[in-house]
Amino acid sequence: MVNRYKIADKVVEVTSIHAEVHKYCADYQTDENVDYSVTTTQADIDFEREKSAREDEVEGIPVRHFSDSYLEELAVYRKIAEKMLDFDTVLFHGSVVAVDGVGYLFTAKSGTGKSTHTRLWREYFGERAVMVNDDKPLLHIADSGVVAYGTPYNGKHRLGTNTSVPLKAICILTRSAENHIEPITREQAYTMLLQQVYRPADMLKMAKTLALVDRLADSVKLYRLGCNMDISAAKIAYEGMKWRDLKM
Known part of the structure; x- marks a missing residue:
């Protein structure tokens, strides 16, 4: 076919x-x-x-x-x-949610709660929030910034939209009793970025992937979020990243 x-x-x-x-x-x-x-x-x-x-x-x-x-x-x-x-586009393992047309990507080790966290965003923001892709979005990395795309490959719950949004930040999730967020450096984020990007077996394609990961790390803001499963985690994560944007 x-x-x-x-x-x-x-x-x-x-x-x-x-x-x-x-x-x-x-x-x-x-x-x-x-x-x-x-x-x-x-x-x-x-x-x-x-x-x-x-x-x-x-x-x-x-x-x-x-x-x-x-x-x-x-x-x-x-x-x-x-x-x-x-x-100049990579497949990335993470969950992208957009609020007011701006995308935020959450990534973590399997079982940490990426999908649960972005569900909290949809509950907290209501119609302002759009699920772009809940599992394996494509990220186009250009000189003007990064664009996150919905794809058919959006996880077992098929949560996603045929749309694209500018990607503002990548946030690494960790479990924590209390919710807190802080910016991190590209060096602090790099291992997770490399783990979560699709890594081809072909050496030339892998070299291109590494170059794109470098550009990705320099093109979006990077954060680490310690969170529980309370809906306040969505508020704290969004305000932490938005506040940082306004200050810079």
């Missing part, structure tokens, strides 16, 4: 084995001219299955068994992520 999708302002023509890939991306379908193409094969699906099994073994959990169609969805996004490097 073949269809075109506009993702992060680029049109990709996707040729797949299974129809589910195209159902997953339906909200992004377009008939505009193609910028690049990706094609998946059974070998790509098999690679995703082997990779998932290795990760399960490392984490010490029973090996999960996924359908070929689901694994093909992963293979498609992997190919998109690697091609988007040509357009």
Whole structure:
């Protein structure tokens, strides 16, 4: 099956084995001219299955068994992520929420509560808040700043919007009994940024990724938030970052 999708302002023509890939991306379908193409094969699906099994073994959990169609969805996004490097765009593991049209990205180790925290933002700000992408947004890094894009690949709860927003800040979440936020340096943030960006196996693509992470760290404000699950965490995080913006 073949269809075109506009993702992060680029049109990709996707040729797949299974129809589910195209159902997953339906909200992004377009008939505009193609910028690049990706094609998946059974070998790509098999690679995703082997990779998932290795990760399960490392984490010490029973090996999960996924359908070929689901694994093909992963293979498609992997190919998109690697091609988007040509357009100064990276895939980043985090949750992006926008308030009044400005984006904030929250990232952390798995299980820390990224999705829970951005849910608190939506509850606190109501209609002012828009969920851009709850799992794997694409970030375009330009001289004028960073733009965060919604994509079809927005997490198990499918929380996201086909939209784009200027990204104001990246905030690293940690668990804490009391809510508090502080700015951090690029050196303090860099390890987490590198862990959370998609890292291709190809050495040349990885070199490009590292260069883009450097630019990302210099292009947005960086924070660390210690938070609990009380809705006041959203207020403290937003005001802490907004206050910092006004002071600078």
